[in-house]
Amino acid sequence: MREGVLIYDHESGRMDIRFDLLDYYGGLHCGEPLEVKIGDVWVPTTIELGDFWYLKGVYIAKLNGLHVRIKD
Numbered sequence: 001m002r003e004g005v006l007i008y009d010h011e012s013g014r015m016d017i018r019f020d021l022l023d024y025y026g027g028l029h030c031g032e033p034l035e036v037k038i039g040d041v042w043v044p045t046t047i048e049l050g051d052f053w054y055l056k057g058v059y060i061a062k063l064n065g066l067h068v069r070i071k072d
Contacts, residue, residue: 001035003069008053015053017068025070036060037067 004019009027017025017034028034028047035042036058045055053063060066 001069002072003067006036006063006066006068008064015047015063017070032070034068034070037069042069 002017002019002025004017004025007016007018008014009016009024012027014027014029016027019025030049031046033044033046035044036055037043038058038060043058045058048054048056055063
């Protein structure tokens with residue numbers, strides 16, 4: 001699993017994961033599984049798009065900057 005931070009990519013219109021200064025996941029797609037760190041706990045979820053990007057079952061208003069991990 002690789003850990004990084006969620007960011008919004010304005011060029012693609014997708015959420016992405018930044019692992020390092022120049023290392024990105026390459027854009028997330030609807031239904032893609034990942035884990036988000038809430039406090040000290042990793043919570044499994046999927047990223048979805050409705051009127052806006054959101055994490056299924058995770059009620060957080062701002063996704064940018066969340067610490068996440070994903071299988072490579």
